[in-house]
Structures are given as structure tokens and as C-alpha cells.
Amino acid sequence: MRSLIIFDLDGTLVHNYASLAWRQYLIENQLTNSRSYEARNKKLQEKFEDGTIGFQEDLAFSLLPIIDMPAEEAKVAMYECGRTCLAPWVLDDAKQVVRDMVAQRGGDDIIVISGFIEYIVEGFAHALGIKHAIGSRFVVRNRYIQPDFDGVPSFGEGKLQRVKEWLADHHRDEGYYDQVVCYANSIYDVPLLEFADVAYAVNPSQQLLPIAEARNWPILYWSDSAELDLSESSLQAWNSPVPTVMHRKLTVFDLDDTLINGDTSVIWREYLQEKGLISDPDFAQKDLEFQRQYAEGTLNLTEYIAFSLTPVADIPAEILERKVRDCVRTCVMPQIFNEAKSLIKTLNEAGEDMMIISATASLIVKAVAEELGIKDAIGVDLAKDDGYYTANVVGIPSFQAGKVQRLKQWLIRHNRYHAYYDNIVFYTDSINDLPLCEFASTVYTVNPCERLRPIAEERGWHILSWGS
Missing domain, CATH: 3.40.50.1000 (HAD superfamily/HAD-like)
Structure with missing residues (x-):
């Protein structure tokens, strides 16, 4: 049986939000010298905690420090953030599941999807050995990234649309996969969960939990990492070679x-x-x-x-x-x-x-x-x-x-x-x-x-x- 596995990112594979990892990366690498930026970042973190931040507000603020940075440099920084700052945040249980699936499939037929910036999602996915990533894309004009979406943002209904586009782009239309399996945690992921043949609610939000229970979606509770290890050795563990076939009985x-x-x-x-x-x-x-x-x-x-x-x-x-x-x-x-x-x-x-x-x-x-x-x-x-x-x-x-x-x-x-x-x-x-x-x-x-x-x-x- 050939399956397509789709992992939502924020709150499903990682304990926090990709945008927070990005802002931490910007501050630690001194890509923003503005004290007001750090103060605003703290306010946004509070909004994350109480669930009041808007999707557009989050992305607009995330792009602000790199508006004047050449697009190629910005892409490298984003990719590196996903690889070095976000990947070590993976939940312990998610880490084991992903490693086993990558060992079985060689990273193909697996997608990480997020509403956040695609270059960061790519860096994260590649650090885990997953080949495919879907995130929101932005227009590049005159060699600079603009705060305008390039195509459909991968948020809410847009996630499902982007997955369908990915299937078409990779010539994997209807009938290629025997089943689509989706792991997600948010109410915004319901369209994608409904599209899947097998849907898992991972650490479901308060809004998603009753829906998952009503529809008999299996509910998984993946544990948090004991501590965040941002060291290079942690990343090497992810990038170490794995066999293309792992015989587990x-x-x-x-x-x-x-x-x-x-x-x-x-x-x-x-x-x-x-x-x-x-x-x-x-x-x-x-x-x-x-x-x-x-x-x-x-x-x-x-x-x-x-x-x-x-x-x-x-x-x-x-x-x-x-x-x-x-x-x-x-x-x-x-x-x-x-x-x-x-x-x-x-x-x-x-x-x-x-x-x-x-x-x-x-x-x-x-x-x-x-x-x-x-x-x-x-x-x-x-x-x-x-x-x-x-x-x-x-x-x-x-x-x-x-x-x-x-x-x-x-x-x-x-x-x-x-x-x-x-x-x-x-x-x-x-x-x-x-x-x-x-x-x-x-x-x-x-x-x-x-x-x-x-x-x-x-x-x-x-x-x-x-x-x-």
C-alpha cells in the first residue's frame, strides 16, 4: 500500500511555533538591532499563548527585518533557521515517528506543511530527512522579498489547495496513492484532515478535540522535549544516514x-x-x-x-x-x-x-x-x-x-x-x-x-x- 503522509508543523511536530523560532533566530544572529522589534516580539509571544494573533499579522511582522535584505540572502537565513533553530524543537514522540517513516520511505511520500514561510519549512523538513515541504510563498520583486503572497497561502483551506497543487505538480493525481494520512493539531487544519483517508489529531487544540472525537479520528498525545538542544551535534543526529529500508518486526x-x-x-x-x-x-x-x-x-x-x-x-x-x-x-x-x-x-x-x-x-x-x-x-x-x-x-x-x-x-x-x-x-x-x-x-x-x-x-x- 502506497501512502502519502502529511505532517502539520506548528504544535504537531514541534512544541511551539515556527514564527517564534524565526524571531529567535533573527535576534540571536543580530539581524535586527531594533529594541522595539524585541519588545513587539514579546507582545506577539503573549498573543500566541492566548491564541489571539492573526495569520497576516504574524507573517507581516516576521518579514519586516528582511525587507531590505537581498532575497537570496534572506532565503539562506530562513532555510538555516529551519535547519538549526526549528528542527531541534521536534517533540520526542514525533521525532521517533518521523525517523521511522523516513527510514522506511527515504523521505519521499512525506510532506511537512505549515502556514509559515516556505523556506523555513524546507530547512526544517530537510533537517529531518523529509524531501517535501509546503509553506506560504512571497513575491520577489527587484531582488527583494515583498510582503505579498505568491499564490495561495498554506493556511486553512489554503493548505488543502496547496496539497492538491503539489500532487498535480508531482504527477501524483488521483489513484497514485492508496491512502493519504494526515497528522495535525489545529481547527484550521480540518479541511486537510477531512481530505485525508486517515486523520490523526495530535495534541489537538480545544476547538479541534470535540470534532476529532465526533468523527472518531484517533487522538495522539505526543510528548514535549525535555530540553531544547540547539547544538550542532543535535542536528548531526538528524542528518546522520539512515538505511532506506529498516526491517522492524x-x-x-x-x-x-x-x-x-x-x-x-x-x-x-x-x-x-x-x-x-x-x-x-x-x-x-x-x-x-x-x-x-x-x-x-x-x-x-x-x-x-x-x-x-x-x-x-x-x-x-x-x-x-x-x-x-x-x-x-x-x-x-x-x-x-x-x-x-x-x-x-x-x-x-x-x-x-x-x-x-x-x-x-x-x-x-x-x-x-x-x-x-x-x-x-x-x-x-x-x-x-x-x-x-x-x-x-x-x-x-x-x-x-x-x-x-x-x-x-x-x-x-x-x-x-x-x-x-x-x-x-x-x-x-x-x-x-x-x-x-x-x-x-x-x-x-x-x-x-x-x-x-x-x-x-x-x-x-x-x-x-x-x-x-
């Missing part, structure tokens, strides 16, 4: 009958029986019937959760969690396939990202992941009421297609949805995981059930025999 494991030679729900039931916590003589038989339904892909998860919690409904959550950890250590871990242990050890040593995702209650899944040294785990989240677990599921249950939804939520929450992983590898045994198999890049079926095996054979998925 996420390995996702199903739990029951995949990592474990058995089912954690059955192991947990046997543990409770051994501890004398199950009084119903028919509980085991009923549990086996639910397991049969699961194997056939007909399980009603809500009914099963309500049933499985019956023996422990009166146990406080804190005590129950201790019992779960004891069960995992003493009963579950001895059932881990040796092949699984070896694979997890290898992946950990290689620094690979791993996750367990299961339709089992998350308090069990997370306990297993912790024992195995796997950082991330997704299970069915159960609500608590007055210190006790209930049968009420919080959010989407990680069962069947819900596993895909939960994984997507995790990817978005960790800013890893687009181009971060070039390979998602999934290990499973169950027909219930067919949706996640189809979502993954690479599939390994572990001792696949009789319904999954023929599908795996037909689609060329790997088939492993563990524990044999």
Missing part, C-alpha cells in the same frame, strides 16, 4: 495451545479445584462444554466470562491477582512449549518487539507475559466494582475479530500504526484467530486445529509441530 503470540501445551482457562480451573474454591460438582463438565464451543468457533464469550468468574466472585481483586500469579508460576509455566521458550529467548536477545494477545482474562495473560519476559500483553479486560472483578468487559474483547481491533488500538496508542513495522508475525493454533492471521504479514500455525490446518495449507502459512 512485531511478533504476536496467541497464548492457549500456542505458547502453552494446554489452555490457561482449564489450568486455572484445575488450580481452583485443587485449592477447594469450586463447590459446584458440575463445574468441570460445564467448563469442558465451553472449551468445545471455543474449539468450534461458536463460543459466546460473555456467557463464558460470567461462568468462569463464579467461583472467585467473592475474592477481592488484590488477593485474586496473587492467586493468578501463583497459578501461572506453578501450573502454567511448566506447560510452555520448549520451542516457544527458545524462540522467545532468541527474540529477546535480538531486541525484537513481542506481544501476547489472548481471549483469556488480561490479568492471566499479563502474568504469563511477565514470566516469559514479554513486555506487552493484551487480554480481555474485566471491570472492577468496589475492589472485586466483575464479568463486565471493558472495551473490545480480544476474541476473534476483536483481536485485530485491539491490536490496531495498541499500534495507534503507541504511534506505530503506519510504516513502523514492516512485518507483523503471528503465531496461533486456532480458527478463532483467522481474522488476525489475515491481518498479519507472516503467519505460523502451531499444531493448528482441524479447521485452521486446511486454510493454512491453502494459503501457504507455516505449519509448526511443537512438543512432538
Whole structure:
């Protein structure tokens, strides 16, 4: 899938405004000697903070010190400002996202867009390894920059128009990209966000937040830099060579009958029986019937959760969690396939990202992941009421297609949805995981059930025999 990624600049990629970086650059490089300019600059900063500055006012004041400077010199100064003063202001989370995307795409198919002066936006983008930048352009007359727009300013509706112009200029009209992805934070960016196939509201403004929520746009909160590093070494870190292709892999494991030679729900039931916590003589038989339904892909998860919690409904959550950890250590871990242990050890040593995702209650899944040294785990989240677990599921249950939804939520929450992983590898045994198999890049079926095996054979998925 070929995607065009569009990043808004101010407040999205950087913690502040490009115009403030420009004015700081002018003052530090003594390109303005006017005390009144510095005083006016402070007033404008106050306007930025309370949101009362106008677009035209900001640009007009920004151009004032260079009106008498030859255009070529002014362009160099602006570009240098973007490269040396603005680029180090990138938010930490944005920095990681951009680096990963640049490594994947070589800087192409990525645009930084801002309403501010294009030469500054270009310097900023190029410092990050991004080839394309869109900003407001100004007329050059008699070798001097004039405070008149050259074409449509890239602000509000103008951003969308400029993107469309860019697509036409680069011969990338309709159909060239499978999707357009936009990251922005401002109410003024709504036209561009609406144009995108995938829209992310990054640190959204108060005006944008309710719109993003109403339209179900994912909301990302990217953290600020610990401090502003304007040193040359900081810039060299941005400009250091990166591979054109970065192979980053996420390995996702199903739990029951995949990592474990058995089912954690059955192991947990046997543990409770051994501890004398199950009084119903028919509980085991009923549990086996639910397991049969699961194997056939007909399980009603809500009914099963309500049933499985019956023996422990009166146990406080804190005590129950201790019992779960004891069960995992003493009963579950001895059932881990040796092949699984070896694979997890290898992946950990290689620094690979791993996750367990299961339709089992998350308090069990997370306990297993912790024992195995796997950082991330997704299970069915159960609500608590007055210190006790209930049968009420919080959010989407990680069962069947819900596993895909939960994984997507995790990817978005960790800013890893687009181009971060070039390979998602999934290990499973169950027909219930067919949706996640189809979502993954690479599939390994572990001792696949009789319904999954023929599908795996037909689609060329790997088939492993563990524990044999």
C-alpha cells in the first residue's frame, strides 16, 4: 500500500511555533538591532499563548527585518533557521515517528506543511530527512522579498489547495496513492484532515478535540522535549544516514495451545479445584462444554466470562491477582512449549518487539507475559466494582475479530500504526484467530486445529509441530 503522509508543523511536530523560532533566530544572529522589534516580539509571544494573533499579522511582522535584505540572502537565513533553530524543537514522540517513516520511505511520500514561510519549512523538513515541504510563498520583486503572497497561502483551506497543487505538480493525481494520512493539531487544519483517508489529531487544540472525537479520528498525545538542544551535534543526529529500508518486526503470540501445551482457562480451573474454591460438582463438565464451543468457533464469550468468574466472585481483586500469579508460576509455566521458550529467548536477545494477545482474562495473560519476559500483553479486560472483578468487559474483547481491533488500538496508542513495522508475525493454533492471521504479514500455525490446518495449507502459512 502506497501512502502519502502529511505532517502539520506548528504544535504537531514541534512544541511551539515556527514564527517564534524565526524571531529567535533573527535576534540571536543580530539581524535586527531594533529594541522595539524585541519588545513587539514579546507582545506577539503573549498573543500566541492566548491564541489571539492573526495569520497576516504574524507573517507581516516576521518579514519586516528582511525587507531590505537581498532575497537570496534572506532565503539562506530562513532555510538555516529551519535547519538549526526549528528542527531541534521536534517533540520526542514525533521525532521517533518521523525517523521511522523516513527510514522506511527515504523521505519521499512525506510532506511537512505549515502556514509559515516556505523556506523555513524546507530547512526544517530537510533537517529531518523529509524531501517535501509546503509553506506560504512571497513575491520577489527587484531582488527583494515583498510582503505579498505568491499564490495561495498554506493556511486553512489554503493548505488543502496547496496539497492538491503539489500532487498535480508531482504527477501524483488521483489513484497514485492508496491512502493519504494526515497528522495535525489545529481547527484550521480540518479541511486537510477531512481530505485525508486517515486523520490523526495530535495534541489537538480545544476547538479541534470535540470534532476529532465526533468523527472518531484517533487522538495522539505526543510528548514535549525535555530540553531544547540547539547544538550542532543535535542536528548531526538528524542528518546522520539512515538505511532506506529498516526491517522492524512485531511478533504476536496467541497464548492457549500456542505458547502453552494446554489452555490457561482449564489450568486455572484445575488450580481452583485443587485449592477447594469450586463447590459446584458440575463445574468441570460445564467448563469442558465451553472449551468445545471455543474449539468450534461458536463460543459466546460473555456467557463464558460470567461462568468462569463464579467461583472467585467473592475474592477481592488484590488477593485474586496473587492467586493468578501463583497459578501461572506453578501450573502454567511448566506447560510452555520448549520451542516457544527458545524462540522467545532468541527474540529477546535480538531486541525484537513481542506481544501476547489472548481471549483469556488480561490479568492471566499479563502474568504469563511477565514470566516469559514479554513486555506487552493484551487480554480481555474485566471491570472492577468496589475492589472485586466483575464479568463486565471493558472495551473490545480480544476474541476473534476483536483481536485485530485491539491490536490496531495498541499500534495507534503507541504511534506505530503506519510504516513502523514492516512485518507483523503471528503465531496461533486456532480458527478463532483467522481474522488476525489475515491481518498479519507472516503467519505460523502451531499444531493448528482441524479447521485452521486446511486454510493454512491453502494459503501457504507455516505449519509448526511443537512438543512432538
